[in-house]
Amino acid sequence: MEDVVDVPGGAVSAVGLAERIADMHAGRGDGPSLPGEFRRTTVLAPTVGDGLWTAGSGGVRRVFVFTGEEAFGPFAKERAADRPDGRWDHLTVHGARLLDAVIPALDVPAGVVVDVAGPYPLFFPPLTGIVPGSAAPDGRGQSR
Template sequence: MGLAEEIAAMRGGSGHSGRLLGEFRRTALLVPLSGGDDGGLMSGWQGGVRWIYAFTDEEALARFAVQRGAGVHEWDYLSILGARLVDAVIPTVDGPTGVAVDVADEGGSMLFPPVVGIVADAYAVDAGPDRAEAV
């Protein structure tokens, strides 16, 4: 099953969080570039968290572009594994950062928040000195 199917299963109540996260980490995601001089990744803010936009395929990215009023323009994007996004990119971003997958698809989107188990503990909002260690 691909990431879009794992998201659908999770949203439908029959998914498994471990399979979903594993598929997210293995999937080459399409991340649009911001178009600014910094060459950064396109992201948005919600609830005090920066969300990097990522898409499972070009069609999902195109739906997002249309929603943003840029459907006729080509967007530059980076193809990057989900694992590399959370393990190598997120540590370079200031503040809490997660990944929003297929955000233009109301019934097919999924957020991967900056929490333990998704991002490195040093960048997780729920990690801290008083967090109980799993036994």
């Protein structure tokens, strides 16, 4: 079953987002439209304790999300040893909420990685136009 969220601009299914990302990787898609597509999509976000699972590198945090159980499954299986009981819990979150509320609440620049374990991963960097300017360290937002 596809998760669909109703937000301004029309809903996009998580499967539809995955297809658009695959098209971009194949050189057929419209890369600049992907942040908007992501905003209108509901994704799965692995959790650790009371928060979302993130990783950092080079001063940037990455929040990991998946377009559905099919994309999340290989990650969860591969990383089962990282969890005490071998299971990964997750929650469902709207892309817009993640970019507009969660990312700015982090204390460092942060982006979003979609389907990191699949054949077509995508990284949304912490840049103005993707995240709010106050969360973007690209010279237009507050420095962090």
